[in-house]
Amino acid sequence: MKKVNINFNSADALTLSPKEDTLYNIRYDGSKPGQKSLVVSLTIPNVSCTVYFGYKASLGTIIDLVTTVVHKAPYTTSDTEIEGVLYDGGISNYQGKVIVEKTARGSVSRLEDRVLVVGEGTHNHAEPVMQIETNDVTASHASTTGRVDENQLYYLQSRGLSRDESQDLLVDAFLTPLGV
Amino acid sequence: MLTRTRGKKADLGTYKFVIPRHSFSSPENYVYKPKKGLNEDTVLTISEVKNEPEWMRDFRLKSLQIFEQKKMPDWGPDLSRINFDNIYYYIKPTEKVEKRWEDIPADIKNTFERLGIPRAEREYLAGVKAQYESEVVYGSLLKELSNQGVVFLDTDSALKKYPKFFHEWFGKIIPPSDNKFSALNSAVWSGGTFVYVPKGVQVKRPLQAYFRINAKNMGQFERTLIIADEGSFVSYLEGCTAPLYSSDSLHAAVVEVVVKKNARVRYTTIQNWSGDVYNLVTKRARVDAGGVMEWVDGNIGSKVNMKYPSCYLVGEGARGEMLSIAYADVDQHQDTGAKMIHLAPNTSSKIISKSIALNGGRTSYRGLVQISESAKNAKSKVKCDALILDDASASDTFPVMRIDESSATVEHEATVSKIGEERLFYLMSRGLTEDEAMSLIVNGFIEPVVKELPLEYAVELNRLIELGMEGSVG
Amino acid sequence: MQNKGLLIKGLVVQVQQKNILKGLDLKVDPGEIHAIMGPNGSGKSTLAQVIAGSPSYPIDAGEIVFDGKSIVDLEPDARAKMGIFLSFQYPLEIPGVNVASFLRMVYIKREAQNGGDQRREPGVSPNKRFGESVSPIKFRKLLEEKMKVIDMRNEFSERYLNEGFSGGEKKRMEILQMLVLEPRLIILDEVDSGLDVDALKSVANGVNWLRRKNPKTAFIIITHYARILNYIKPDRVHILQDGKIVKSGGLEIVQKLEETGYKEFGMEESHYVNTNSG
Numbered sequence: 001m002k003k004v005n006i007n008f009n010s011a012d013a014l015t016l017s018p019k020e021d022t023l024y025n026i027r028y029d030g031s032k033p034g035q036k037s038l039v040v041s042l043t044i045p046n047v048s049c050t051v052y053f054g055y056k057a058s059l060g061t062i063i064d065l066v067t068t069v070v071h072k073a074p075y076t077t078s079d080t081e082i083e084g085v086l087y088d089g090g091i092s093n094y095q096g097k098v099i100v101e102k103t104a105r106g107s108v109s110r111l112e113d114r115v116l117v118v119g120e121g122t123h124n125h126a127e128p129v130m131q132i133e134t135n136d137v138t139a140s141h142a143s144t145t146g147r148v149d150e151n152q153l154y155y156l157q158s159r160g161l162s163r164d165e166s167q168d169l170l171v172d173a174f175l176t177p178l179g180v
Numbered sequence: 181m182l183t184r185t186r187g188k189k190a191d192l193g194t195y196k197f198v199i200p201r202h203s204f205s206s207p208e209n210y211v212y213k214p215k216k217g218l219n220e221d222t223v224l225t226i227s228e229v230k231n232e233p234e235w236m237r238d239f240r241l242k243s244l245q246i247f248e249q250k251k252m253p254d255w256g257p258d259l260s261r262i263n264f265d266n267i268y269y270y271i272k273p274t275e276k277v278e279k280r281w282e283d284i285p286a287d288i289k290n291t292f293e294r295l296g297i298p299r300a301e302r303e304y305l306a307g308v309k310a311q312y313e314s315e316v317v318y319g320s321l322l323k324e325l326s327n328q329g330v331v332f333l334d335t336d337s338a339l340k341k342y343p344k345f346f347h348e349w350f351g352k353i354i355p356p357s358d359n360k361f362s363a364l365n366s367a368v369w370s371g372g373t374f375v376y377v378p379k380g381v382q383v384k385r386p387l388q389a390y391f392r393i394n395a396k397n398m399g400q401f402e403r404t405l406i407i408a409d410e411g412s413f414v415s416y417l418e419g420c421t422a423p424l425y426s427s428d429s430l431h432a433a434v435v436e437v438v439v440k441k442n443a444r445v446r447y448t449t450i451q452n453w454s455g456d457v458y459n460l461v462t463k464r465a466r467v468d469a470g471g472v473m474e475w476v477d478g479n480i481g482s483k484v485n486m487k488y489p490s491c492y493l494v495g496e497g498a499r500g501e502m503l504s505i506a507y508a509d510v511d512q513h514q515d516t517g518a519k520m521i522h523l524a525p526n527t528s529s530k531i532i533s534k535s536i537a538l539n540g541g542r543t544s545y546r547g548l549v550q551i552s553e554s555a556k557n558a559k560s561k562v563k564c565d566a567l568i569l570d571d572a573s574a575s576d577t578f579p580v581m582r583i584d585e586s587s588a589t590v591e592h593e594a595t596v597s598k599i600g601e602e603r604l605f606y607l608m609s610r611g612l613t614e615d616e617a618m619s620l621i622v623n624g625f626i627e628p629v630v631k632e633l634p635l636e637y638a639v640e641l642n643r644l645i646e647l648g649m650e651g652s653v654g
Numbered sequence: 655m656q657n658k659g660l661l662i663k664g665l666v667v668q669v670q671q672k673n674i675l676k677g678l679d680l681k682v683d684p685g686e687i688h689a690i691m692g693p694n695g696s697g698k699s700t701l702a703q704v705i706a707g708s709p710s711y712p713i714d715a716g717e718i719v720f721d722g723k724s725i726v727d728l729e730p731d732a733r734a735k736m737g738i739f740l741s742f743q744y745p746l747e748i749p750g751v752n753v754a755s756f757l758r759m760v761y762i763k764r765e766a767q768n769g770g771d772q773r774r775e776p777g778v779s780p781n782k783r784f785g786e787s788v789s790p791i792k793f794r795k796l797l798e799e800k801m802k803v804i805d806m807r808n809e810f811s812e813r814y815l816n817e818g819f820s821g822g823e824k825k826r827m828e829i830l831q832m833l834v835l836e837p838r839l840i841i842l843d844e845v846d847s848g849l850d851v852d853a854l855k856s857v858a859n860g861v862n863w864l865r866r867k868n869p870k871t872a873f874i875i876i877t878h879y880a881r882i883l884n885y886i887k888p889d890r891v892h893i894l895q896d897g898k899i900v901k902s903g904g905l906e907i908v909q910k911l912e913e914t915g916y917k918e919f920g921m922e923e924s925h926y927v928n929t930n931s932g
Contacts, residue, residue, distance in 0.1 A: 086586070102571070115583075122586045128594070130577040135568035135598040143581060146589040601709050606746040608730035609706045609739070610760045610831060611767075617731075620751055620759075624814070627750030 001050075008036040008065070015039040018049050026053035030061035035093075037066040040078070042104070048077035054175045058119065059089030068097040069111075071104035071137075080111040085171050088119030095127045098141065102133045111141035116174050118148060118167060217265045220244065223367050226270045230336055230370070233343065243356035243366030250360040256546070257484045257513040262430055262458055269368045269401075321385065330414075331376040332387055335403050338374030345376060345407060353436035353464050353492075361432040362462040365401050369434065372402035377412040377443075386415040386448070386634055402433040408443040408471075415446040417634065430458050431482075437465035439473050441495065450478035450637055452644065457482040469495030469524070476632050477504035478641055479514050480648070488546060490519035493527035493555075500529045503629045505641075508541025508573070509648050517546035517578075522588070525556040533564035534626045537573035538649070544576040551588040558585060562592040567625055569599065569618070569649075619646055658722045659683040659872060660705075660839055665716035667697075667704055674700045676897035677716070682839070684870040689883055689908070691876075692894035693916050698876045699743055701894070702843040705874075706740035707733045720839060735767055737838030741828035741845050747816040753827070754811040757834050758793045764835055800833040803863045804856040821848035829860040836864065841874045846882040858885035880908045 001021045006014060008028035016024070018040065028036055040049050049069065057063050069078045084092050098109045115124050128141040148170050156166035223244050227237040252259055325332055331342060339346050356366035377383060408414055418435075431453065439445050445465065453459055459482040465473040475489035491500025502518035514537075520529035535543035545564045566575040577594045599621050607617035623630075623642060630638045660682040667675040674697045682688050692698050704711045705718060707730040718725050725733055748756075765788065797811055806826050816824050825845050832840055845857055864871055875886060883891075883905075891908055893901040895916075901907060 105571070117586045117588075120586045123584045124581075125583070126581040126592075128577075128579060128592070130575075130594065130596055132566075132568065132576070132596045133574045135571050135573060137568075138595075138597050140593070140595040141577070142594075143579070143592040144590065145581065145583050146591075147587060603746050603748065605706075605708050605710075605730055606742060607748070609734055610835070611731050611734035611763050612760065613731050614729070620756070621748060624748050624750030627814075 006038060008038075011036070013037040013039075015041065017041045017043055018047055019044055021048045023050045023052065026051065026065075026067075028053070028055065028063065028065065030055065030057050030063040030092075033062065033064075035064040035066060037068070039068045039070070041070045041072060042076035042078065042107075043072045044076075045073040046075045047073070048079070051078070051080040053082045055084045055092070056087065056171075057084060057090030057092050058087035059121075061090065063090075063092040063094070065093070066095040066097070068099070069109065071098075071100040071107040071109065074104055075106040076104060077107065078109045078111075080109075080113075082113045083116075083175050084114070084124075085116045085118055085174065086122040086124060089121045090119060090124075091122070092124045094125070095129070096141070097129045097131070098139060099131045100133060100137050100139060105134055105136040107137050107139075109137070109139045113141070113143040114174070115145040116148060116171065117145065118171065216268055218244070218247075218267070218269055218364075218368070222269050226368060226370065229270070232339065235347075236339065239351060239356075240367050240369075243363050246356045247360060247363035247367055250357075250363055252360060256486060256515050256544070257542075259458065259460075259484065264364075267400075267430055270370060325383070325387075328381050328383070329378040330381060330383055331374065333374050335372040335374045335405065336370065338405075342374070342376065345374075345405070349407060349436065349438055350405060351436075353438065353466050354434055354462050358462060361460045362434050365403060365432045365434040365462070369401045369403035372404040372433070373406070373416070373418075374404070375406040375408075375414060375416060377408045377414045379409045380411045381409075382412065383414040386417045386446075388417045400431045404433070404435040405438075406436070406445060406447070407438045408440060408445045410441045411443055412440075413444045416448070417637070418447065418449040429456055431460070433461045435461070435463040437463075437473060439465055439467040439471035439498075441468045442470040443468075444472040444474075446474040446476065447489075448476040448478075448633060448637065450480065450633075450641060451485065451487075452478075452481040454481050457484075459485045459487070461487045463487065463489040465489075465491045465500070467491055467493050467495065467498040467500060470497045471495065472499045473501070474632075475500075475502045475504075475518070476629070477502070477516070478629075478633070478637075479504065479506040479516050480641075480644055481512075483511060484513050484515070486515045488517045488519055488548075490521065490548075491529065492521045492523065493529065493558075494523050495527075496524045497526045498524060499527065502529075502531045502533075503632055504533050505626050505629045506533070506535040506543050506545075507645055507648065508535070508537045508543045510539040510541060512541045513544070514542070515544040515546060517544075517548075519548040520550070520560060521548075522551045522555040522558040522560070522585075525554070526558070527555060528559045530560070531562040531564070532628055533562075534629055535564075535566045535575065536569065536622060536625070536645075537566065537575050538569035540572040542574045542576075545578065545594070547579045548582070549580070549590060549592070550582045551585045551590065553584045555585045556587050558588045560588075560590045562594075564594045565625070566594075566596045567599065567622065568596065569622075615649075619649060622649065659686075659720075660874075661717070661719040662705075663717045663719075665701075665704070665718065666714040667700055667711050668714045669700070669711060674711075674897055675704070678894075678898055680892070680899065682872050682874060684838070684872055686890065687865075687873040687875065687886065687888045689875045689877065689888035689891045690894050690899075691878065691880070691891065691908075691911065694878070696894045697897045698878075698894055699843055702740055702743070702841045702874070702876050705733075705839075705841055706730060706738060734835075734837075735764075739832055739835060739837035739840045741825070741832060741840070741842045743843040743847070745816050745819075745824040745828055747814075747819075749814055749817050751815045752811075753813055753815055754790075754794065754797060756815055757797060757811075757831065758788065758790060760831070761793065761796075761834050762788055797834070800830060803833060804829050804860040805852075806830060806856070822850065822853040825849060826853065826856060829857050833860055833864060836868060836871075838868075838870070839872045839874070840864075841876065843876045844878065845875070846877055846879065854882060854885060858882070861886050880912055883908055 001023050003023045006024055006026045008026060012034060042049060051067055055063050067080055069080060080096055082094055094113055096111050096113055098111055100107050111128055113126055113128055124145060126143045128143050130139050130141060132139055148167060152170055153166050156169060157163060223240045227240055351366060354362050356363045406416060437445055451459060467473045473491050477489060479485050489502055493500055500520050504516055506514035506516045508514045518531045531547060533545050537543045543566055547562060549560045551558045564577060568575050575596050579592055581590055581592060583590055599618055603621060604617050607620060608614060630641060662678060662680040665675050665678040690698055700711055707728060713726050720736060798808060801808060804826055816827060846854055891903055892899045
């Protein structure tokens with residue numbers, strides 16, 4: 001799989017059209033204001049793309065991201081995974097669009113947006129959108145927001161780790177991309 | 181059928197009407213002719229004919245102003261064909277130009293036939309008769325209710341008999357300024373249901389609109405207000421599952437529900453308008469501490485249906501639930517969803533939305549889960565699944581989650597799919613035909629919502645969907 | 655009704671330009687139990703699905719005749735009506751469909767179809783009439799008897815079809831469907847995979863029960879391992895390799911397989927000793 005790194009710390013918007021199976025790795029630390037947009041257009045049949053974005057946001061950082069994956073060709077696959085951790089004062093806005101056009105029969109798309117809240121005073125706004133114009137498709141998305149599991153924290157602490165160390169461990173585990 | 185009248189009656193050919201006793205010096209100067217178009221005159225006339233208190237008249241006028249200022253929504257289905265000037269905004273039900281049974285389209289009549297609906301009821305549903313003689317059948321039920329102190333009336337009458345409730349809550353849950361169609365309804369509303377359940381009273385049997393005598397619930401601009409006092413329980417069924425034939429192109433109803441501390445309200449609707457109807461409804465509940473609000477929605481009919489029942493969870497531990505089915509056939513657009521606004525700690529919400537699109541229909545889910553700051557430990561779970569049965573049809577999902585409280589837990593999951601060949605093969609290999617297999621899978625798909633409906637509704641809903649699918653699949 | 659058994663000749667099935675079955679011949683007479691064994695990728699499951707009429711495996715060439723009639727152009731439900739039943743290797747979940755209701759539905763269809771021709775009444779659909787004669791309560795009794803044969807707890811009938819079922823539970827559900835439908839030709843596609851000894855015994859009980867009730871029932875047991883054949887004794891054993899049957903015989907084949915693996919049949923030893931199938 002081809003790997004492409006996207007750096008939104010310097011860029012604002014990108015539109016891409018992969019010709020082969022590609023993984024897009026987004027890097028963005030939210031330190032500069034403004035919405036960042038990534039558009040991936042699947043125009044070649046049988047091509048698959050993965051968009052991965054992991055972030056940590058705390059006071060002073062605002063993650064404002066839009067990803068759009070458009071399936072235009074048949075038997076294309078897309079997998080979008082956004083994983084974020086919000087510390088005190090962290091703010092994230094994420095809009096994840098998946099569009100499957102009539103010409104994209106047999107396509108499969110998945111979008112997962114997960115936010116782990118570790119601090120206080122956080123705000124997150126999520127809009128995962130699906131627009132499906134053909135029936136021969138499997139599309140799904142999931143968006144979850146929640147705090148660290150107290151039971152897991154307790155378990156790690158009972159093995160001698162401090163609360164902070166346990167939390168860090170769980171945050172790292174959370175950010176480990178699935179299947180990449 | 182003659183209505184009980186309070187004033188003099190004058191004869192104007194096809195239109196019989198009632199002159200309110202107090203308003204004009206000489207009856208001969210007053211001519212009420214129902215006419216199309218919406219303006220101050222229309223609104224004033226409506227208020228006059230209903231003999232309403234001044235504050236309601238003023239409320240209507242102000243709402244009209246808001247309506248004129250507000251813009252049409254710039255999102256959602258195409259509403260450009262609504263012509264506000266080409267609508268009769270008020271005709272008393274008994275004066276409605278009654279349709280003839282002969283004019284009712286054949287496929288509507290056939291549906292009635294297949295559903296086994298008795299003749300008298302068919303005429304009512306088709307708008308051929310303006311009233312349903314329900315008095316005999318439901319008289320005893322109504323007595324039981326009044327013994328418990330439950331108030332169950334049409335809104336027009338309730339406004340006169342129980343002004344206190346109206347002053348307190350009318351237009352407070354859904355202000356006219358909420359959206360263009362709530363403004364419209366606030367200006368020209370007529371008919372609808374009013375329910376008040378006293379503290380601690382559990383109403384065992386679901387209340388249905390057509391239990392009311394002289395049921396005036398076929399209105400385009402129905403206004404419903406339900407108040408469940410502390411610790412009470414009531415279940416209300418709006419409408420019915422049989423198709424309601426309407427030549428009215430626009431239905432803009434408003435439903436306001438007040439759920440007080442520890443009370444529980446379940447509001448079930450099966451919307452099955454046939455014809456070229458735009459059904460644009462605003463429904464909202466205010467839920468106090470420990471209260472529970474359950475919206476159960478079946479959306480089968482109408483050309484365009486826009487409905488997003490919502491719950492404002494204002495008290496600690498309040499809970500809101502929305503279960504819905506949307507079914508979009510040829511030329512239909514079901515744009516439905518829910519809004520759950522968490523404003524207090526330990527509140528919880530659940531949304532389950534199941535939709536089916538076929539023959540070029542389109543289903544859209546539009547939802548909002550908002551967790552305000554200080555809604556500590558709020559929890560919300562959303563599951564929306566869409567089935568698209570053929571490649572002419574489509575589906576959208578537009579959920580929004582705004583989470584401003586760090587201790588909240590929010591989960592949202594959505595899927596869009598078709599009925600897979602493998603599944604069909606599995607069922608067919610057990611002897612089911614392709615049609616039967618599809619039908620079974622679709623029934624299984626909507627089962628989590630259907631099992632929450634009262635039995636007769638569930639049976640009829642399944643039948644309606646089967647009828648719709650007949651011949652259109654396989 | 656007469657049952658002339660199954661006859662397959664020169665079956666060729668291609669999937670995505672690859673030949674899976676390359677000219678397979680098989681004859682199964684009424685009342686016989688045949689075992690078809692072979693390494694992974696030999697085409698065993700494909701064969702099972704093709705007989706049942708899966709849309710995923712269209713037939714390129716060859717004939718399948720059941721009960722004297724060619725079935726290659728028949729839809730899956732038409733084949734089911736003829737009495738063909740496939741126990742799926744991976745049974746599908748059908749959410750929201752209650753097990754008892756579903757089984758009653760397919761039972762009524764089968765009954766109506768069997769009795770229909772003789773007792774046809776104008777204007778009354780056979781389904782409706784039999785529906786009335788097989789009330790849910792009556793069927794519940796019937797169902798409980800059959801569930802007992804395979805040691806299945808009654809509460810399973812309250813659940814949704816295969817939803818949340820473990821692998822073993824799904825296989826038991828397949829056998830329950832078999833008992834309800836009482837088919838004439840049954841293909842068990844790797845029914846033993848993932849089952850513990852108790853579950854395997856239950857499955858065998860189901861098969862043997864049906865055999866005793868309808869001795870003319872034919873069975874094709876598709877399996878990777880010989881374990882199930884300790885509980886259900888086949889009359890004939892075939893080895894399927896590379897899309898064709900390369901060896902047929904009696905139980906002695908199974909013996910050989912146990913001793914030497916598939917190597918003796920021209921395959922790599924690892925094919926037999928290795929992975930759990932499924």
